[in-house]
Amino acid sequence: MASEKGVILLDFWVSPFGQRARIALAEKGVQYEYKEENLTEKSELLLKANPVHKKIPVLIHDGKPVCESLIIVQYIDEVWSDKAPLMPSDPYQRAQARFWADFVDKKVYDCGSRLWKLKGEEQQAAKKEMIEILQLLEAQLGDKKYFGGDSFGFVDVAFVPFTSWFYSYETCANFSVEGVAPKIVQWAKRCMERESVAQTLSDPKKVYEFVCFLKKKFGVE
Amino acid sequence: MAEGELKLLGLWYSPFVLRVRMMLEQKGLSYEYLEQDLSNKRELLLKHNPIYKKVPVLIHGDRVICESLVILEYIDENWSGTGPCVLPADPYERAVSRFWAVYIDDKLLTSIIGILKAVTEEEKAENIVDIHAALEMLEESFKKCSAGKSFFGGDYIGFLDVTLGSYLVGIRAAERISESKLLDETMVPLLVDWENRFLAADCAKKTLPSVERVEEQARMIRGTRWKVASAN
Numbered sequence: 001m002a003s004e005k006g007v008i009l010l011d012f013w014v015s016p017f018g019q020r021a022r023i024a025l026a027e028k029g030v031q032y033e034y035k036e037e038n039l040t041e042k043s044e045l046l047l048k049a050n051p052v053h054k055k056i057p058v059l060i061h062d063g064k065p066v067c068e069s070l071i072i073v074q075y076i077d078e079v080w081s082d083k084a085p086l087m088p089s090d091p092y093q094r095a096q097a098r099f100w101a102d103f104v105d106k107k108v109y110d111c112g113s114r115l116w117k118l119k120g121e122e123q124q125a126a127k128k129e130m131i132e133i134l135q136l137l138e139a140q141l142g143d144k145k146y147f148g149g150d151s152f153g154f155v156d157v158a159f160v161p162f163t164s165w166f167y168s169y170e171t172c173a174n175f176s177v178e179g180v181a182p183k184i185v186q187w188a189k190r191c192m193e194r195e196s197v198a199q200t201l202s203d204p205k206k207v208y209e210f211v212c213f214l215k216k217k218f219g220v221e
Numbered sequence: 222m223a224e225g226e227l228k229l230l231g232l233w234y235s236p237f238v239l240r241v242r243m244m245l246e247q248k249g250l251s252y253e254y255l256e257q258d259l260s261n262k263r264e265l266l267l268k269h270n271p272i273y274k275k276v277p278v279l280i281h282g283d284r285v286i287c288e289s290l291v292i293l294e295y296i297d298e299n300w301s302g303t304g305p306c307v308l309p310a311d312p313y314e315r316a317v318s319r320f321w322a323v324y325i326d327d328k329l330l331t332s333i334i335g336i337l338k339a340v341t342e343e344e345k346a347e348n349i350v351d352i353h354a355a356l357e358m359l360e361e362s363f364k365k366c367s368a369g370k371s372f373f374g375g376d377y378i379g380f381l382d383v384t385l386g387s388y389l390v391g392i393r394a395a396e397r398i399s400e401s402k403l404l405d406e407t408m409v410p411l412l413v414d415w416e417n418r419f420l421a422a423d424c425a426k427k428t429l430p431s432v433e434r435v436e437e438q439a440r441m442i443r444g445t446r447w448k449v450a451s452a453n
Binding site: 052061064066067068071072074075078079091092094095098099102103136 | 287
């Protein structure tokens with residue numbers, strides 16, 4: 001990579017991890033070049049920028065790559081600190097934000113994948129777990145406008161891309177997110193009023209089509 | 222900067238706990254250490270970490286912080302004026318440190334446990350290959366992060382040093398149990414040099430348990446909890 005000035009994001013259209021980076025960049029008003037990766041045939045640039053994991057998203061800023069979505073979001077927040085701060089300023093509030101973003105990272109995608117990959121009892125167990133996860137997050141949100149309080153913040157960015165996967169989770173595992181965590185659904189609607197989120201999140205029906213494609217690919221039925 | 226007494230709920234051989242203790246030591250912060258019995262979790266642990274029920278848990282006055290890397294960043298930000306910095310000041314260098322810390326935790330713990338749990342020679346060999354590969358990556362990372370200085374953090378022990386450093390005793394204990402060489406000076410000479418400097422530092426000397434003690438604990442867990450039969 002030459003030390004070209006500017007920002008490039010290597011990404012995959014439906015990735016909730018890539019969407020975190022896109023939302024953060026949009027909140028900050030950063031101009032960047034979006035490069036869609038073919039994950040079955042990864043580009044030279046991706047392999048060079050993320051030789052360790054070979055995964056998206058990768059943010060390349062003035063030729064220097066940053067990998068791992070939550071690390072990318074923190075980087076964006078620290079570099080473009082003049083606008084729309086995503087992290088609170090108090091160290092303890094920041095610790096809480098990091099803890100909950102990490103919780104989303106550890107739990108949501110993995111459990112969500114089990115909802116569409118598994119059947120029978122295993123799927124039921126995953127469903128029970130997903131309901132617990134959503135309810136824990138709902139308790140954390142409480143009656144706040146956002147996880148960040150009055151301002152849209154780090155945990156909101158970490159979690160909101162997964163809201164377009166709710167329809168897929170509900171359809172595959174036969175439950176209702178609104179039924180188990182209504183405040184989360186309300187929060188998701190509030191987030192969609194933000195341009196950064198509305199312009200980034202995938203249509204839930206398109207996500208479901210993608211999940212169906214993956215199910216076929218992995219021979220799940 | 223918030224005031225208040227510091228308490229740390231921990232387990233004497235956990236790398237996640239050891240790194241927090243080393244950082245508190247490095248920053249010159251005094252705290253009350255409360256050893257936990259994870260087979261019989263007491264109210265304090267369950268109350269303060271209801272989500273994961275794990276250690277470490279840092280209690281600072283009425284504040285509770287869980288997850289070791291989150292705790293390290295809290296220490297960095299809350300005591301930014303005290304002692305050496307935990308994380309670099311530059312955002313890009315911070316991103317690099319955070320990346321490698323996550324990598325270390327992702328790769329080393331699984332491989333070390335894999336080696337200790339291995340029943341067949343093949344299983345053991347696979348995990349040894351994995352750990353060698355991870356350490357070779359970290360050798361390269363050390364070259365870049367240290368930029369010719371003594372530690373990942375530069376002149377002073379920092380975030381990445383304590384994160385990797387917290388595994389050193391476990392790695393050496395696993396070497397003895399598996400009769401293999403994991404941290405090999407012919408493969409990762411810079412890391413072995415770094416290891417010597419790290420272990421000579423006060424924060425490591427005052428905190429890390431001995432290899433013998435960890436080896437004994439690992440053998441006990443292998444025999445009783447994991448039921449790995451062995452000749453030794």
